[in-house]
Amino acid sequence: MSNTQTLEQQLMTWRQELHRHPELSTQEFQTTNKLKKWLAEYGIEAQTWGLKTGLIADIGTGHPIVAIRADIDALPIQEDIQQAFRSTQDGVMHACGHDLHSSSILGAAILLKAQESELKGTVRVIFQPAEETYSGAYEVINSGALKQVSAIFGFHNVPELALGTFATRSGAFYANVDRFQIVIKGKGGHAGRPHETKDPIVVAAQLISAVQTIASRSINNLDTCVVSITQVHAGTSWNILPEEAHLEGTVRTHSPEVRLAVEQKLKQIAQGIALAHSVEISVAWDNGPAALINTSKWAELSQKVAKEQGYDVQDAPLYLIGEDFGAYLEQIPGAFVSIGSASPFGLHHPQYQPNESLIFPAAQYFAVLATQALESIHKNAEV
C-alpha cells in the first residue's frame, strides 16, 4: 500500500469519526481535541489563539503567510440515513459536510508538512468553529490570527455538482444575509367596531404589499435583491382586533450599497405607512454575514490550480445564501471555491449524503493552491 492510499483512507476514517460525533456551533470541544490530536500525529502543533473551540496551526516559517480554512460545526438535524458511521448524537448531524471540509484541510496540512522546508513562507491552517451561526469567522478575526495573512482560501462542497467538479467566480459570490423584525403597534378592540381601533392587521397587509416594491421599483433590476417576509403573527380570536402585528423577514443582496439602500427604503416605507394609519411601526434590522466577494487574482489562481489538478472547472453562479467566509474577505484578499460532492439530497437535508471521495483530491488541491499562492506573493515581492 502506498503512502498516498494510506493518507486517503486515513482522511476518510477521520471524516467518519467526525460524522459519528457531530457537535453544534460553539460546542465543538471534542472535534477540536480530535483535530489537535490528529495534527500532532503528523508533527503539526496547533494553537488556540484564544478560541474556545476551533484551532489554528502554522506550517512553514516566516512571511508571507497564506491561510486555508475549514469549518467544523454541525447542525441541529436528525440524520435520516442508515450508514455505518451514522451520527450518534440525537438531533445533531453533519448535514452541511463540514466533516468533509475539516478532513480535506487536515489532509492539506499533512501534505504541506511533508514539504515544509520547501514552502516560501507560512501556511496558516484554520479550523473555524460556528460557521452555521455566522459567528466563527468573527471570532477568528478577533483572535488576531488574520493580521499578517496576505490571502485566505476555503471551500464548500456542493451537492448538485458532480464529483471532480470545481467552480468559483471573481467578485460577488455568496450574499449579504440580513434579517429584519417589524412590530406594528396599533389599538385593539371589538371586531364589530373597527372604527374605534387602529387595526394592525390591515396595516400589516399594506406593509407586506408595499415592501414588494423595494426590489421591483427602488433597486436597479440588474442588482441582486431579494426581500422576503417570512413570518406574520397577529391576533388571538375571530372577534377581536389585536393591538399588535409582528412581521419578520430576510433581505439578500450582494453589494454594500444595495444592502444599505434596502434597509433605508424598508424603514422609510414603514414610517410612511405608520403615519398614514396613526400607528407605530418599529423596524429592527440585523446585519448577518457580509456578502462573500472573491478577489479576482486569487479566484483566477484557484481556477488555474483546479485545472492543473484535473478538476472539471466551471463558472459558479451567484448564490443568495450566506457563508461567513465573507467576513474574512472583508478584511483580506482571497478566494472561496465550490467542490462537487454529488449528494442526492441537498445541504441541511436529513438525507444529505456527500461522496467522501472528494476529500483526498481536495486535500491535494489546497496543498498545491497554498504552495502556489505563497510562490506568487514571493515572486511579486521580488520584482
Ligand code: NI
Ligand atoms: Ni456549510
